[in-house]
Amino acid sequence: MEGRSAAIELESIRKTYRSGSRRRRRAAVEDVSLTVEPSQIFGLLGPNGAGKTTTLKVLLGLIRPDGGQGRVLGGPLGDRKARMKLGFLPEQPYFYGFLTAEKALDLYGRFFGLGTDERKKRSEELLDLVGLARGSHLALDRYSKGMLQRFGIAQALVNDPELVILDEPSSGLDPVGQKELRDILLGLKADGKTLFLSSHQLSEVEQICDTVCIVSGGRTVREGALSGMLAVAGYSTVTVSAREGPGFDALKKVAQNIDIDGDRAVVTVPTDRVYEVIDLARGAGLELISVTPGHRSLEDLFIEAVKEDRG
Amino acid sequence: MVLLFALALVALSPLLPSFDLGLRLPFLKDISISLTSLFGAVLALVLAIGQVNGEVDRRTIYNILSKPVSRLQFILGKYLGVLATLFMILLVMALEIIVLIYIRVKVFAPSIFLGVFAVFLEAAVIAAFCILFSSFTTVPLGVFATIFFYLLCHVKTGYLHQKMVTGAHGAWRVLAWPVYYLIPNLEDFNVSLQLGYGGGVSTAFILKLVGYSVLWSAILVGIAVLVFSRRDL
Numbered sequence: 207m208e209g210r211s212a213a214i215e216l217e218s219i220r221k222t223y224r225s226g227s228r229r230r231r232r233a234a235v236e237d238v239s240l241t242v243e244p245s246q247i248f249g250l251l252g253p254n255g256a257g258k259t260t261t262l263k264v265l266l267g268l269i270r271p272d273g274g275q276g277r278v279l280g281g282p283l284g285d286r287k288a289r290m291k292l293g294f295l296p297e298q299p300y301f302y303g304f305l306t307a308e309k310a311l312d313l314y315g316r317f318f319g320l321g322t323d324e325r326k327k328r329s330e331e332l333l334d335l336v337g338l339a340r341g342s343h344l345a346l347d348r349y350s351k352g353m354l355q356r357f358g359i360a361q362a363l364v365n366d367p368e369l370v371i372l373d374e375p376s377s378g379l380d381p382v383g384q385k386e387l388r389d390i391l392l393g394l395k396a397d398g399k400t401l402f403l404s405s406h407q408l409s410e411v412e413q414i415c416d417t418v419c420i421v422s423g424g425r426t427v428r429e430g431a432l433s434g435m436l437a438v439a440g441y442s443t444v445t446v447s448a449r450e451g452p453g454f455d456a457l458k459k460v461a462q463n464i465d466i467d468g469d470r471a472v473v474t475v476p477t478d479r480v481y482e483v484i485d486l487a488r489g490a491g492l493e494l495i496s497v498t499p500g501h502r503s504l505e506d507l508f509i510e511a512v513k514e515d516r517g
Numbered sequence: 518m519v520l521l522f523a524l525a526l527v528a529l530s531p532l533l534p535s536f537d538l539g540l541r542l543p544f545l546k547d548i549s550i551s552l553t554s555l556f557g558a559v560l561a562l563v564l565a566i567g568q569v570n571g572e573v574d575r576r577t578i579y580n581i582l583s584k585p586v587s588r589l590q591f592i593l594g595k596y597l598g599v600l601a602t603l604f605m606i607l608l609v610m611a612l613e614i615i616v617l618i619y620i621r622v623k624v625f626a627p628s629i630f631l632g633v634f635a636v637f638l639e640a641a642v643i644a645a646f647c648i649l650f651s652s653f654t655t656v657p658l659g660v661f662a663t664i665f666f667y668l669l670c671h672v673k674t675g676y677l678h679q680k681m682v683t684g685a686h687g688a689w690r691v692l693a694w695p696v697y698y699l700i701p702n703l704e705d706f707n708v709s710l711q712l713g714y715g716g717g718v719s720t721a722f723i724l725k726l727v728g729y730s731v732l733w734s735a736i737l738v739g740i741a742v743l744v745f746s747r748r749d750l
Contacts, residue, residue, distance in 0.1 A: 223749075266583045269749040286585045294583035300576040317584040361580065 211280055213369050213400040214242035214265060220273035221260050234260040235271070236424035242402055242417070244368075247395050249415035249432070250404040251504075253512055257424040258404045259297065262373055265402075266294060279369055290318060293367035297374045297404075299358035303347025307338055307357050310346060311364055318365040325364075332360040335390065337383075351378035359390065370394060372403040376410055388414055412436075412504040420508060422515040428507070435507055441500035444473045444483045446492040453490015457483060470495060542622050547713030549614040550632035554639065554707060557607060558667055561640040564602055565647035566659045568595040569745065578750060588746045592648065596738050599644045607637045631723065632712045638730035639706035643667060645737035652745040670703035701733045 221235040235257040242248040252258045263269045264276065267284020281288035301310055308329055315325035333339045336356040341349070349357065355378040362370055375391075376384045384407075391401055391414055405411050411418060411432075418435065420428040428435065441462060448454070448471040458464060460483055463474040475483050480497060487494055569592070572578040581591060611633035618626050646666050650659035669677070677700065681693035706726060711718050 263750065268579065268582060270747075286587060289583065289585040292583070294579070296576065296579045296583070298576075299580065301580060302577060314580070314584065317581070317586050365584075 210244045212241050212277075213244050214240070214248075214276070214278050214402060216240050216261070216264070216274065216276040218274040219261065219264055219271045219276060221257075221264060221269060221271045233424050235264070235421075238274075238421055238424065238426050240419045240426060240429055242400060244400050245395065245398050246416040247391060247401045247403065247414050249411040249418040250402065250421065251406075251408070251411060251418055251508060252421035256421045258421060259373060260424075261421070262371060262404055265371060266292075290365065291368040293362035293365060293370040295358045295362040295370075295372040295375055298377060299354060299361075301346045301354070301357065301361075304345055306345055307333055307342045307349075307360070310357070311361060314361050314364050320365070328364055328366070332363055335363075336360045337386065352380060352383055355379055356383065359387065363394075367399065369400045369402065372401065372405075374405055374407075375403055376405065376407050384410065408504045408508060418504070420511045422512045425515070427515045428511045432504070436501055436504060437499060440477055441474055442477045442480050443496075443498045443500065444475060444480060444487070445495040445498070446471050446473065446487045447495065449490075449492060451490060453486060453492060456486050456490065457492075460486065474500070542618070542624055542626070543713040545618050545621060545713075546626060546629065546632070547709045549618070549629065550636065550709035550712060551707075553607070553610055553614065553633055554636045554709070556610065557603070557633075557636040557640040558643055560606060561599070561603060561643040562647055562660065562663050565596075565599045565644040566651055566663065567656050568599065568648060569651040569741075570655060570659075571651075573750060582750065589742050592652065592738060592742045592745055596645060596648050596734075596741075599648070600641055603640050603644065604637060607633050607640070628712050628717055631718060632708055634723070635706045635708045635718075635726055638726050639703050641730050642670075642701060642703065642733045642737070645734040645741070649737050649741040649744070652741045653748060667703065670701050673697070673700050673702045674704055701729075705729060 217239050219235055219238045220233065222231045222233045224230065225232050238257060238261050240248075240250075250258050250261065260269065264271050264283060265278055267289070271283070276283045278285065279288040279291055302313075305313065311329040311332065312325050315328060320328065329342075330339070333342050336359050338353060338356050338360065341353060346354065346357065355375075359372075359375065362372065372391075375387055379387060388410065391403075394401060395414075403411070403415070415432050417430065418428070418432050419426055446457075448466050448469055454471075457471075457473055460479055461473045461475050465472045465474075473483060477500070484494060484497070572581070578591075582588070611629050614629050614633070615626055618624060618629070643663065643666075647659060647663050650662050654662075677697060681697040682690075685693045708718050
């Protein structure tokens with residue numbers, strides 16, 4: 207992995223559209239910059255209308271930016287050679303309904319120049335991977351929304367891509383399907399692939415992404431490693447059994463905050479006083495359950511970032 | 518469409534006047550090729566006008582163009598697919614005409630193939646025009662533009678020639694003359710009279726029609742590729 211260039215680099219991307227009766231120019235993306243390193247899962251987040259889909263389309267060459275520059279897998283934006291190594295799942299994908307899943311995968315495989323035997327093999331593997339092996343003979347217009355989404359994931363992988371771009375991959379999937387999708391994505395990452403996903407499912411992003419970028423109003427407002435962005439600097443939590451007494455009172459004096467949840471107490475303390483709290487808890491005969499670095503949710507981060515941008 | 522054409526032929530057949538064989542056969546050839554020409558134009562319009570914008574509206578285009586398929590390949594693929602469909606349907610129509618003529622007048626008329634081939638060449642130009650409009654505008658506008666294009670290209674040597682060349686003077690002639698020659702002459706593809714009442718058409722003439730059709734189709738499809746390449750999806 208050392209020495210590999212970034213899978214995706216965008217710098218100050220700008221895209222405007224004419225809209226309205228007076229055909230005024232409106233910026234869908236004003237200033238989006240991000241870098242996606244190889245073999246990681248990158249999450250692109252943002253409220254509705256933030257410019258996420260526009261950014262994805264710029265990456266794929268479906269639209270041309272008015273400003274800025276970018277590279278995908280070492281090639282310019284929209285480069286055909288880069289698209290040979292890339293897979294894409296659009297949001298709410300639409301396919302040729304008269305084709306069966308097998309035939310559709312065969313068609314998409316042809317676009318990558320795969321041979322007949324290889325297309326057949328990939329088709330069987332992918333349909334099995336996404337749980338559609340039994341429905342492979344049905345025409346796609348008979349598929350449910352969840353089945354179409356699974357098929358969409360399969361067609362995004364037909365060429366065994368280096369980079370997979372997914373727009374709302376969990377859309378239409380039930381909880382079991384969402385879990386299976388997460389396992390698939392983590393498996394792809396373990397195989398060395400790079401994943402770039404745009405999603406509103408913050409819990410899903412929080413579980414699997416290494417790096418996130420939050421866009422709002424067409425601009426990048428946050429970007430960085432997820433663990434670092436969610437860490438609450440300087441604080442940790444110590445969870446102990448909750449039992450009133452002198453020892454527990456001593457904890458209250460040291461703690462920033464104590465939340466009681468049934469028979470447990472979650473004590474928030476400055477990180478440099480964690481061992482002091484542990485000693486106090488042990489001295490009071492309280493059971494030490496866990497010690498966790500300070501952490502906030504992605505939802506909190508997202509809302510904070512968007513509120514800051516909107517002033 | 519093929520069934521409709523066959524039914525139209527069968528329905529019209531009893532209405533045809535009772536000529537002597539010497540007149541009946543030319544008449545049958547003329548009217549069947551003329552009818553095929555009309556069907557061919559409508560078929561080209563129906564097949565081609567929604568090819569590109571239909572894929573954009575249905576969003577199926579994202580799964581194609583996100584893969585290593587260039588916009589040129591996409592437009593060309595769509596056009597060649599329409600041509601292949603047109604060819605097969607018109608071939609079946611030609612066979613239907615030959616069978617009908619044989620039933621009516623007991624004569625095998627292979628020259629029908631030439632006439633229908635000329636129809637195919639004209640339909641190829643119309644289809645190319647439709648693909649061009651499909652690459653940047655809506656179906657209703659494309660249909661209107663194609664009908665206008667069809668009519669314009671069929672009155673070129675008559676009405677337009679008089680208005681833009683022989684009857685044009687001064688500044689209007691300077692402007693109109695180059696525009697006149699930018700309009701294809703689809704009337705050239707109408708060989709029903711030559712095949713029906715004349716001595717047929719020569720190989721050289723057919724080759725000229727092929728070249729003319731290929732030239733205009735290439736120009737229109739080329740413009741479609743240029744326009745589509747710049748379009749944001």
